[in-house]
Amino acid sequence: MTDTDILLTPFSLGNITLASRMVMEPTITSLANDDGSVSRSLMDFVMARAVNRPGLIVLEAAYVHPTGKGYVRQLGIDHDGLLPGLTELVSAVHSHGVPIFTQLMHTGRYALPQALQAQPVAPSATRPRIPRDPPRELTREEIAELVQSYAAAARRARRAGFDGVEIQAGSGYLVSSFLSPYANKRTDRYGGSLENRARFLLEIIDAVRQAVGPEYPVICRFNGDEVMEEGNTYEEVVSISQLAIDHGVTAMNLLMGWHESQKPVVTMEVPQDHWLPLAARLRQAWQVPVIMAYGLHTPALARQALIVGACDLVGWARPMIADPELPRKIRENREEEIRPCVACCAGCFGRVFRGYSLTCSVNPWAGREGEYRTEKPSLIKKVLVAGGGPAGMQAAITAAERGHQVKLLEQAGRLGGQLRLAAIPPYRQRWQSFLTYLEQELPRAGVEVITGAPLTSGALEAEKPDVLIRAVGAIPARLDLPGLDRWPVYPAVEVLEMPELPPGRNWVVIGGGLIGLETAEFLAARGKEVTVLEKEKSLAKDASAFDRAGLVRRVREKARTYTMVSEIRVEWPSLVAIQGDTAITFTPDAIVLAVGMEPNPALNELMLAAQATETFAIGDCLRVADILNAVHQGAEVGNLV
Template sequence: MKLANVQQPIRLGAMTLPNRIIMGSMHVGLEKLPNGVERLADFYAERASGGAGLIVTGGAAVLPEGGMGEVYCNVFLDEHIEQLRIITEKVHQQKGKIALQLFHAGRYAYKEVTGLDPVAPSPLQAPINRTQPRELDEAGIERTIAAFASGAVRAQKAGFDAVEIMGSEGYLINQFLSPVTNQRQDEWGGDFGRRTRFGVEVAKRVREAVGRDFPVLFRMSGLDLIPDSTTIEETLQFARMLEEAGVDALNIGIGWHESKVPTISMMVPRGAYVWVAQQVKEAVHIPVIASNRINDIRHAEEILQAGRCDLVSLARPFLADPQIVAKSVQGRFDEVNTCIACNQACLDHIFDGKVASCLVNPMVGREVEWALAQATVRKKVAVVGAGPAGLEAARVLAERGHEVVLFEKQERIGGQLNYARQVPGKAEFNETLRYYQTQLVKLGVEVRLGTEASADELVREGFAEVVIATGVVPRRPEIAGQEMPHVVMYNEVFEHKVKVASKVVIVGAGGIACDLSHLLVHDEVISPEAAEYLLAYRILDAKALHKLQTGKRKVFMLRRGKHVGTGLGKTTRWATLAYLKQNGVEMLTEIEYKRIAEEGVYITRNGEEQVIPADTVIIAAGATPNDALYHALAGRIPVHLIGGAKEAGELDAKRAILEGAQVGRAI
């Protein structure tokens, strides 16, 4: 596929971008590590070398009370200029262009990290913050507007090629615009015109401060996804006002952090919000940038070709593969390590106060120290198990020059990724398997499918070292009645070895059980194309269609403990559980198992015994390491244990791939 539209240059102010792909803003937290700014600079430089047309940094606070703490990037003091210059110099060495995002969190700022009270247009506490904000007075508003302008000047002096004003995702400027968070009755709130004043003034003041030619982007909220917030008509009017204020491009953000609507997780269809950017594009004459769940440059090409926007912003896809643009331009689409929108190592890490990385690319944040070096001694290495841990180990070992043989007892690679990819909304795991399949062929890894390696064979064949990535064995808890014919293990369901009836009880309520429940209640009796036709001609309404699409199974999840979905990511767990509840899955916690009988599972709950009816009982109560081969080889060959074979738990592809990457560099 030719990428004619992607590769077309575009001007923003006096700056010409070489292509239409922007790396969108992300907080990655590298600043808090030793030599943090240098590491952040290396991170951005790697993405610049990979062909990003423009990189937008994570937000740099324009005032201390609106930031994320001292360890993060800030731009409210002159002494910050030289710190930031480290970033621009490294990016420019790679011939890249980079914009600093001017940031103020408003009521989303945490007093625990800033040491200061958060501020907002009105003293309304955010549901994701424990601190009520202080209402900005007139002097505070003027000070904040001036801070955006002076921050832009500092960015200019630090060598940035542009600035982006953060006015989306429920941060301060967005809070002034929305009637939900701005309940003032002075010149800065009330009707729509007064609610727009703060954002427009920031845009005007930044433009005046940096001059006409210096590019100013504005990230505005296309949809708040908050009840009773800004309407689409008001959004389009605000876009026109920003154009008049002198901004050079509008970057369209979707949703607030407190919204109950998933916007960037794997369950969100690709490009689901491009239509919002298209509406803005039709309302203004300046370039408009589309974002959210676009993870393939070919998709970006289609969007641009259709004239739906002028540029496309990809954020997390640049974590998964910093070379995504360069590979795609060269037609090497199958070699792209595609972002699967799992959030597990990026957003989940950030919201837990950790440094961001990437499930499919743990090299993120380790760009310099993990740069692959050729092995000084070429060895013949066996990797046993072609799940995520073994696949990454084999890939890294082969790339470093080792002779690698990959053993897999199943007839296909992937291990338990083959379970995950069956779950509705998790088809992106297919991309990970495609990437590894391509890499194994490209790097000359010998793959032996349908082969269960034994210790004697590995010794006899003369392998110098062995990596054991044999995964896990499903665990059977001690519950009477497990031998009955209607009791099955979770792996048997995923492997289509058993039929599942209409009344189901799942013993366990962790991540595996949630995936199983999702799979079992989903019943796509009507294709998406047919659904569109039926809705268009009003043969069915949305409610009737949903009823048809909902599976006929009744599913219960049982757990001795208190919480359901442990092992699911912080940023996706709520949406998964909401979906399951919406589809009738019942979750019973703090129970005691008594026995399994023909009619169902007997439990004790709140001191009372009851039976949960079941035609099929599925055991999904965790796993134990499959490490027998490791022990059989110990003392005979140098052997390494990784992934589930080392530590059984939930299906933890993040840890598995990380450990595969580590052992691949260690041998």
């Protein structure tokens, strides 16, 4: 883009001027040391993004009080002993001309038990709808102590050299749980009326402002919509936020939903521009600058948000996890090279919320930036990759980027493997953007790609590779059920690629895991009457926590589902499912098998006979897992050779 690109125009935020409208948003990484100090991994993560010069970095949430630590290896700012690491990080970011704020947070009732190792605290003893320990109600004395802990943390941030601070007042964490009538059931001066519920936030803002002075930037991260049935109304949101502005916040950082919201907020099924109208409405109500994230995952959407007046600054958390070079690629007119965030949430939220360090499905080095070998190998090797799924493509790209001579052979007529299939079901099309990215990266990295070319002994003899990487994926598991073949029977993976479905209205899907439910939704969208039979108690147990609820809800709206099916038998022309003591009879026109995948044994013998110095098996042909594992294994092997 040119210098007139609205994303690249400067913007004044309080007493500092940002070089662009692009903000790296805070997100918990669980990369700090166990004691809350800055680790080498956290430094590497931040600096990999700072060198690409976003207009502003807002560092991840740092707990302001020992009771506020809610995540494993969460960053802290609750005592002066943490200042050396924070100061070093700030100085490193500043060396690239990038201002940096830090977010101040108390996790409250969302604290992971293994992180806090104590009972969480909250305005009331209202248990969250996600798996957490029940909280206890804070006393008035404890509330006063916490207010001062925010002030002390802000003072500490300024001493460390941070250019500003952000108060986390959303997402269901402690401050927002005070604000919301859903979580706040107090009857004293901190509960009940809107003014009382807002008191904790306003006291924090006042204390922070007194600690850092009138000119120091203070942002408030705030829910435009809690997406909670018993939460604040739009009118209450406007009223509370206006009180925060009146008490001296410099800008509002808009977010949507709580972590326990029962409706989707940040996943693939939410259109990327879904929150723009609400953001535009709130920006008109607020007379301070507005930062917005939530769905603006492409430069085009980010520009649209700025142009229509939905925000003044665009916030990117997950997009900059996926591609640390995002701001640089925009400045250098290389937007087609941006590695896209697909909103799968598997490597970021999905891992951190379970106590693991952040990573990314599409960026295998996220959270492991220091492990990537940037030096060129002393010996250039001839690398042959068999299989063009996500594992094979990523292995080929990584090996070629390091300087090796790489050829990729794919038996099918096109690349993608399971990644191509993942992009077919409803609401999953964003996987296609990642497949397109990999397909374009292969020639950019210098990989020779040949499709429609299975690896044979003759081809192996002709190539004589130094390194052979087997990445031939998985094949559908079979179901041995006498008489089942009297119906048309299709593996789920074949159904998803059918340009036209065979005739017959009534389809039975055997298997209620992720692929079974995605195939059921695919069939229902094409007018089929669908029944899903699952032996387990729950549906889609292998889906990510962020996808599962929405997928199960949608399938149950469109199809009949039966769980705890102990037996299926054929009583032609009927299919009988046993559920407890009940026999349920169906008369299907076609049957879909979705009973799992198995490693593809193809090329096992060829690998054993290969004369290559190094041989590797990666992806689903080694162990059936997910796209994240396939991409990571490919990158690791490509980095190893």
